[in-house]
Amino acid sequence: MAENIEKKVDLIVIGAGLAGMAATIFAVENGLTTIQVGSSVGEMLFASGALDLLGIHPVEQQKEWLDPWAGVSTLSRDCPKHPYALLGLESIRRAMDQFVDFLENAGLSYRGWPEGNALLPTCAGTIKITYRVPQTMWPGVTGFKQKLPALIVDFQGMKDFSARQMVETLGSRWPGLRSRRLDFTRQVPGVDRDNALMAEALNSQEVRTDLAGAIRPLLQGAELVGIPAVLGLRESEAFAADLEGQLGVPVFEIPTMPPSVPGIRLKEAMEQALRSRGANLVAGGRAVSVNTERRCCVGVVVQQGAYQETLEAEGIVLATGRFLGGGLDASRTVIRETLLDLQVHQPERREAWHRPHFLDPRGHPVNRAGLEVDELFRPVGSDGRSAFENLFAVGSVLAHQDWMRMKCGAGLAISTAYGAVQSFIHRRG
Amino acid sequence: METQVLIIGAGVTGTGLARDLALRGVDCIVVESKDINAGASGANHGLLHSGARYVSNDPFSAQECHVESQLLKKMAPNCIEDTGGLFVAVAGDDEAYVAEFPRLCEQNGISARMLDRQVALELEPALCEDIVAAYQVEDASINPFRLSLENMAEAETLGSRLFTHTEVTGFLRNGSRIQAVRMRQHQGGKETVVEAAQVVNAAGAWAGEVAKLLDLELPMIYSKGSLLVTQRRLTRKVINRLRRPSDGDIVAPGGTVSLVGSTSERLRSPFSSRPTIEEVDRIVTEAGQMVPVLANTRYVRAYAGVRPLVSANTKSNDRAISRGFVVLDHEADGISNLITVTGGKLTTFRLMAEKAADLVCSRLGLKAPCRTRQVPLASSETTQWTEPGLSPRVWLKKQNPDDPLLCECEMVPLSAVDQILDRLEPRRENIDLSAINLRSRVGKGSCQGTFCSFRTCCHLYERGLFHSDEGVNQLKRFLGKRWHGLRPVLWGAQLAQEELQEAIHCGLFGLET
Numbered sequence: 001m002a003e004n005i006e007k008k009v010d011l012i013v014i015g016a017g018l019a020g021m022a023a024t025i026f027a028v029e030n031g032l033t034t035i036q037v038g039s040s041v042g043e044m045l046f047a048s049g050a051l052d053l054l055g056i057h058p059v060e061q062q063k064e065w066l067d068p069w070a071g072v073s074t075l076s077r078d079c080p081k082h083p084y085a086l087l088g089l090e091s092i093r094r095a096m097d098q099f100v101d102f103l104e105n106a107g108l109s110y111r112g113w114p115e116g117n118a119l120l121p122t123c124a125g126t127i128k129i130t131y132r133v134p135q136t137m138w139p140g141v142t143g144f145k146q147k148l149p150a151l152i153v154d155f156q157g158m159k160d161f162s163a164r165q166m167v168e169t170l171g172s173r174w175p176g177l178r179s180r181r182l183d184f185t186r187q188v189p190g191v192d193r194d195n196a197l198m199a200e201a202l203n204s205q206e207v208r209t210d211l212a213g214a215i216r217p218l219l220q221g222a223e224l225v226g227i228p229a230v231l232g233l234r235e236s237e238a239f240a241a242d243l244e245g246q247l248g249v250p251v252f253e254i255p256t257m258p259p260s261v262p263g264i265r266l267k268e269a270m271e272q273a274l275r276s277r278g279a280n281l282v283a284g285g286r287a288v289s290v291n292t293e294r295r296c297c298v299g300v301v302v303q304q305g306a307y308q309e310t311l312e313a314e315g316i317v318l319a320t321g322r323f324l325g326g327g328l329d330a331s332r333t334v335i336r337e338t339l340l341d342l343q344v345h346q347p348e349r350r351e352a353w354h355r356p357h358f359l360d361p362r363g364h365p366v367n368r369a370g371l372e373v374d375e376l377f378r379p380v381g382s383d384g385r386s387a388f389e390n391l392f393a394v395g396s397v398l399a400h401q402d403w404m405r406m407k408c409g410a411g412l413a414i415s416t417a418y419g420a421v422q423s424f425i426h427r428r429g
Numbered sequence: 430m431e432t433q434v435l436i437i438g439a440g441v442t443g444t445g446l447a448r449d450l451a452l453r454g455v456d457c458i459v460v461e462s463k464d465i466n467a468g469a470s471g472a473n474h475g476l477l478h479s480g481a482r483y484v485s486n487d488p489f490s491a492q493e494c495h496v497e498s499q500l501l502k503k504m505a506p507n508c509i510e511d512t513g514g515l516f517v518a519v520a521g522d523d524e525a526y527v528a529e530f531p532r533l534c535e536q537n538g539i540s541a542r543m544l545d546r547q548v549a550l551e552l553e554p555a556l557c558e559d560i561v562a563a564y565q566v567e568d569a570s571i572n573p574f575r576l577s578l579e580n581m582a583e584a585e586t587l588g589s590r591l592f593t594h595t596e597v598t599g600f601l602r603n604g605s606r607i608q609a610v611r612m613r614q615h616q617g618g619k620e621t622v623v624e625a626a627q628v629v630n631a632a633g634a635w636a637g638e639v640a641k642l643l644d645l646e647l648p649m650i651y652s653k654g655s656l657l658v659t660q661r662r663l664t665r666k667v668i669n670r671l672r673r674p675s676d677g678d679i680v681a682p683g684g685t686v687s688l689v690g691s692t693s694e695r696l697r698s699p700f701s702s703r704p705t706i707e708e709v710d711r712i713v714t715e716a717g718q719m720v721p722v723l724a725n726t727r728y729v730r731a732y733a734g735v736r737p738l739v740s741a742n743t744k745s746n747d748r749a750i751s752r753g754f755v756v757l758d759h760e761a762d763g764i765s766n767l768i769t770v771t772g773g774k775l776t777t778f779r780l781m782a783e784k785a786a787d788l789v790c791s792r793l794g795l796k797a798p799c800r801t802r803q804v805p806l807a808s809s810e811t812t813q814w815t816e817p818g819l820s821p822r823v824w825l826k827k828q829n830p831d832d833p834l835l836c837e838c839e840m841v842p843l844s845a846v847d848q849i850l851d852r853l854e855p856r857r858e859n860i861d862l863s864a865i866n867l868r869s870r871v872g873k874g875s876c877q878g879t880f881c882s883f884r885t886c887c888h889l890y891e892r893g894l895f896h897s898d899e900g901v902n903q904l905k906r907f908l909g910k911r912w913h914g915l916r917p918v919l920w921g922a923q924l925a926q927e928e929l930q931e932a933i934h935c936g937l938f939g940l941e942t
Contacts (some may be wrong), residue, residue, distance in 0.1 A: 046929065048937050062942055124883070124938045159833040159843070160880075162887035169898045181891070192834050257883060257933060323925040324932070330920040332710060337661075351706050354919055356519060358912035358931075359905060361942040367931075404936040 009280070011424060012300050014287040014339070015319030015327070016355070018047060019395025019413035021270045023317045025102050026095075026421040028279045035280040035289045037302050037310055048255040048325075049229065050120055051110065051263020051414070053096065053131035055082070060362045068117050068131055068411075069093070078190060081400035082414055086375055087419050095418030096411065097274055100132055106273035108265065108338040109135035109237060119144060123161050123228065123278055124254045125169025127353040134262050136240045139252035139415055142346040143224040149176035151222035152254070153186035153215060160257045161228040180223065182214050188233025198230040199261045212246035222249060229253035230261050234268065290316065290391075292338050294309060296339075298392045315424045318371075318379070318393040319417065328370065342379045342387055345372045345399040363405040370399035376423035377416060390427075392420035432458040434789055435610050435625035437639055438596055440470035441573055441775055443631035444580040445782035445801075451587035452804060453790060453797035458623055459581065459589065460612050462596040464867055466577045466857070468633040468699070468774065471867070472734025474656060474681040474688050477501060477509060478776045479567040481516060481541055482679075485526065490753045491537045494776045495618060501779060503570060505806040507813070508576045514568025514667035515549060516541070517560045519718050523673045525561045535564075543568050555663050555720050568667040573775055574815040576806075578868060583807045594859040595621075598754025599629075600643055603767045607643075615854055616859060616899060627789050630769040634699035634735040640769065645762050645767065650738040651697065655704035656690030657712055657918065660875050662729040663687040668719055671694045677715025678725070689716045689723060696735060704731035709917040710717035727922045729875050730914035739772045754781045756788060766792065809837070811852040814845045814869040835888060836881035838874020843888060845869055850892060860894050862886070862907040875923075878911050879930040905940055 010032040013023045020036060027034040053068040057075045057182060065071030069089060076085035084092060091187045100110050112118050112132040118141045120128045133141060137383050143150050154163035155281035163179035171177055188201045201207050225243075231253055232239045243251040254263065271281055284304055291299040291310065299310040319341065320327025330353075346369035347353055353366035371379040372394045377391045394416040396403055403409035432822045434450055439461035447457045461467070480494035502509055529627050534541035541564040549563035550556055556563075581591055594615045601609040601676045602621070609624045632639045637649040662682050670678040681688045692708045709731050717723040739755050754773025759765075772787040783799045790797050813819060821840035824832065832842045848867045853860050862882055871885055872878035885901040895903070908930070919927050935939045 046932060056942065064942075122938055124904075125898070126901060126938050126940070128937060128939055157831060157833060159884045159887065160834060162890045165887055165890035165895070165900050167891060168896055169901055190830070192837075193830075209842065255937065257937075258929075273776070282752065322928060324928045326925075330924050332713070332920050333530070354916045354927075355915075356916070358909050358915075359935070361941055363941075364931075366919075367928075404931050405941065407936070407939075 009035050010313060011315045011317060012037065012311055012313040013301060013317045013319055015321060015325065015395070017319065017321050017325055017395065018412070019321070019417050020317075021267070022099055022317035022414045023319055023394055023418035023421055024279055025099065025270065026418050028274060028277045029098065029102065030163070030421060030425055031429055032421070033368065035282060035313065036274075036427070037282040037285045037300065037311075046258045046260060047263035047266060048128070048150040048260055049134050050128065050130040050137065050255060051100075051132040051410035052149070052403075052407045053117070053411035055117060055129035057406055059402065059405045060207055062361050064129055066117050067115060069115065080399060081372070083373075083398045083401055083416050084408070085375070086377070087415050091419060091422070092411065092415040095415040096131070098413045099416070103269065106269040108269045111135055111138040121166070121170060121174070121226070123166060126165040127173070127254070131411065134236070134253070135390050136236045137229070137255065137262075139224055140226055140249040140254060143252065143369055146173055147174055147176060148223045148226055149221055150174075150178070150224035150226055151215070151218060152177060152179045152226040153218070154228055155183050155198065156187065157183050157184065158228065160195060164255065180218050182211070184211070194259055194263065195228070195230050195256055195261050196233070196259050198228070199233045202230060202232050202239065202360070203234075208242060208247065211382055212243055215247060219247065219249065222250055225251045226254050227251060229256050233261065234263060236265060275358060287339060292340070292388060295389050297388075298386050314428065315390045315392065315419050317417070317424075318391065318397060319395045320397055322370070322396050325396070337368070337371060340387070340391070342371055343381050363402040367402040367404065368400055370397050370401075372399050376427065377420040380425075390424075392423060393418045430458070430621055430623045432456050432623060432625050433793060434458075434627045434629060435460065435623055436629045436631055438632035439577070439581065439591060439593065440468055440552045440631065440633050441464045441577050441580070441778040442470070442633065442770055442773070442781050444577040444584065444769070445778045446629060446631055446785050447584035447589045448580040449782040449786040450789065450800060451584040451589050452800040453786065453788065453795065455586065455793070455795065455797070457589040458625070459584075459591045460595050460597055460610070460623075461593045462593070462635075464593045464864060465581060466867070468575055468635065469576060469734035469736055470573055470633065472732050473573060473654070473775055474658070474679055474690060475571055475573055476667060476679065476775070477569040477571040478774065479514060480537060480539045480802050481534055481564075481566045481568070482674060483516075484530070484537050484539060485673060487753070488533075488537050489779075490774070491539060492754065492772065495537065498569065499568065499782050500802060501571070501776070503805070504779070504801065505571075505576060507806070507808040508572045508579065510570040510682065510684070512568065512570050512666045514566045514669060515544070515553060516564045516566060516669045516671040517549065517719055518671035519557055519885070520559050520561055521737065522561070522670070524644050526673060527671055530564065532648070533769040539566070553664050553666060555722050557719055562671055564671065564942070570667065570684075570832060571775065572684070572815060574867065575812060576816065578810055578815065579806050580810040581813050582809055586807070589756070589908050591856070597639060597642065605763055607764060607766055607795065615634040625903050626766060627792055628767045629785055629789065630767065631771070631785070633771060634737040636737060636769055636771040638699070643764065643767070645759065645764075645770075647757075648739060651695065651699050652736040652738050653694040653696050653702045653733050654691035654736055655708040655731055655733040656688050657709060657728050657731050658683070658798065659689065660729050661686065663720060663722060663726065670719055675715070677712040680716055680720050686729070686817065699735045699737070699860070702733045702735050703913045704733040704917050706917045727875070728918040729923060730877060730911070731917045732914045737771045752924070756781070756784045758788060760784050791818060798861075810849050812868075814841070814849060817870060820845050820870060835884040836871045836874060838876050838881070839870035841869050841871050841881070845889060846871065846885060851895070854894070859887070862903050863910065866907070872907070872911065876926060877915055877930070878908060879933060882907050904934065908934060908940070
């Protein structure tokens with residue numbers, strides 16, 4: 001364990017996904033001494049890079065909200081147990097604003113319509129409804145809105161992206177799209193290249209100049225160029241500006257399958273900014289258990305390699321995610337919370353976890369299973385009282401939401417993290 | 430269109446029959462409403478039975494299995510892994526049956542060597558410590574997809590033709606003869622009439638449905654069997670429960686995985702058979718008594734097939750109905766050029782084909798002896814990719830940077846998918862994700878198509894085979910179909926995997942909208 005870690009801090013955040021990062025950010029911004037430990041490996045690699053707030057509600061009607069705030073109001077009324085309903089519009093708004101400001105200061109700009117949702121073209125040629133997108137994706141949003149003549153390029157040897165697929169699929173809604181494949185193979189080492197390897201190659205100025213040179217003759221009137229979101233592991237905004245300078249038209253990134261380069265950038269930018277603000281991020285550490293004394297959590301046992309150490313804090317934020325993140329685990333009969341065996345709201349039998357059809361618009365009931373919390377975001381027991389006085393839960397581990405279907409994942413992570421940190425501060429007085 | 434013999438159904442029987450006839454110089458057309466091995470031929474244990482399983486209640490099938498399995502090990506070695514098998518009894522199993530088993534095997538000429546408990550545990554460390562008896566038998570593992578693909582490919586090389594995704598819609602009669610068969614392609618709805626001298630109904634569980642088109646009634650019994658696929662292979666040999674055939678009796682190796690099952694549930698029709706959560710739990714519990722790690726291992730999917738059983742006595746226990754096959758001559762029903770071949774087992778497919786072909790040839794007035802006892806099944810580059818563990822070996826050896834892995838779980842490179850497409854394209858066969866999944870390991874690994882479905886779509890667009898928004902529709906259809914096998918095994922790590930699938934395909938792509 002790193003020697004420089006304070007053994008007793010204000011807040012320990014367990015989980016290194018978006019909710020855990022957001023909780024750490026809000027804690028540090030409020031002057032709390034904070035340690036963040038992971039719960040499993042980097043879920044952020046799976047994030048598209050875009051920040052959703054609320055796209056669809058009610059899911060069974062597939063109603064899309066171009067004004068997410070009106071959507072959140074309606075949702076809070078219809079589903080009073082949805083975590084958004086515990087927060088209120090103003091808190092959610094403050095949370096989102098503060099988070100986006102933090103990213104801006106960390107070197108990652110996010111863009112969006114002032115009050116509205118954005119429609120973001122994906123690599124599948126579908127349109128994702130989202131709230132804020134990385135600066136490098138924004139010209140794709142405006143270009144789609146204005147239906148500008150655009151060229152989508154991809155790279156020979158890149159298996160997760162087909163510009164042709166995107167254009168064929170999106171063509172009816174975005175006429176004037178064209179696609180071209182560039183031979184880029186020599187520039188990228190390795191036998192089986194993933195997005196991260198592609199991004200690594202594009203870190204080189206020389207390679208980007210080659211790329212611009214290859215695209216230029218293909219422009220033929222295109223006012224916009226879209227490329228897979230692999231425009232460098234860092235400094236993507238500068239790289240996009242560099243390409244735009246060389247080509248004379250804006251260049252935008254298109255979100256891809258995992259591993260997601262914008263997800264890697266997001267995580268790295270947050271980590272760097274948090275470290276510079278004095279947060280302790282236990283790299284490679286994993287919370288294995290929580291010590292409790294009556295209704296209080298007093299310490300977190302962290303495993304790092306072969307070593308175990310107990311860290312103490314006044315409050316603990318559980319941001320451990322769901323099944324993929326490791327916060328929940330299911331046997332054949334029951335769903336459990338993995339660290340403290342907290343009570344999990346869940347359907348009665350496995351038959352009811354999933355519906356017979358994968359794409360049933362109502363979503364699968366298991367995705368609304370999770371921790372129920374009180375108004376301070378403390379998980380509650382069967383008596384409805386908080387299980388522990390100083391334990392808070394945030395993000396996707398919470399019950400009564402289906403972030404994948406409602407398109408509310410980032411908003412849920414960020415706003416509940418905000419709410420939990422506010423509760424901690426308020427309660428401490 | 431004209432042919433000597435029209436075969437309905439491209440399961441292991443239909444494709445085996447096509448090869449048998451082709452080797453005798455007979456021209457065939459095979460018509461299949463879905464794709465190769467769409468029914469029970471593609472939803473079984475992949476088990477080449479030594480016969481030992483049937484010694485008590487079906488000695489005739491036991492002997493057939495014994496003879497055929499020995500022969501197939503020589504004639505189709507590329508499709509077979511000669512694993513050997515064990516029969517084990519655990520505490521509480523019927524002792525009388527255990528005691529009777531070696532004698533029954535001997536009576537039927539089936540080799541069963543008693544093993545010391547300790548020896549059995551050394552051979553198969555995954556076995557339960559508490560086994561009370563163990564016998565070694567000559568079971569083996571057979572890849573039914575490769576088998577049918579290679580049977581059909583060889584038949585095609587010899588001039589036979591295959592029409593997949595084409596349904597038989599009716600028969601044109603001329604007195605006691607079927608003059609021609611009407612068929613319709615699912616895609617585009619193109620209708621074709623095929624004139625054939627002989628027609629063979631090899632539609633497996635759907636044989637009764639085909640017969641209905643001719644106002645014939647076949648006494649079919651539909652027995653659904655569900656099975657589980659583990660993420661990794663748990664045993665070297667086929668492990669059978671040493672008891673009267675029952676549920677969850679067999680753990681069979683399937684290359685890199687184990688196949689665990691099965692169940693036996695009576696259905697009223699062969700359509701839409703799906704594995705249920707209750708069946709999955711039953712299999713885990715029952716088979717776990719032999720191989721305890723089954724309680725904690727990861728399952729990647731479940732699947733179900735419908736056994737086409739033929740019996741006059743419809744009230745009996747389905748496990749007790751003979752696994753023997755029937756070759757029905759419909760002369761007595763007033764149709765002189767129709768044969769139905771159904772029932773039977775994967776292990777006896779060759780014999781079924783031989784008997785049906787013998788009858789076909791005698792009706793055609795041909796004196797052409799069966800050659801499938803002497804001519805080994807040909808293997809080819811395009812039909813080999815269903816073999817688990819083959820594509821990683823080939824890919825790692827080549828180290829070609831222009832050949833990315835479309836499926837990382839099973840390490841299927843683009844070049845393998847291209848070989849499959851190179852075969853399908855000129856034949857104008859239906860090209861979609863399911864067709865590639867059937868002919869390779871794409872979509873069969875632990876991610877169950879989360880990544881490779883999309884990558885394969887990308888490639889199909891790049892090859893110009895997909896247009897417009899076909900890719901999105903294909904993803905919906907493919908993942909929707911895989912879901913039926915995934916849903917009953919969603920707990921533990923596979924549930925986490927499903928969450929990732931939904932995060933990508935719904936969260937990012939919005940396929941549900």
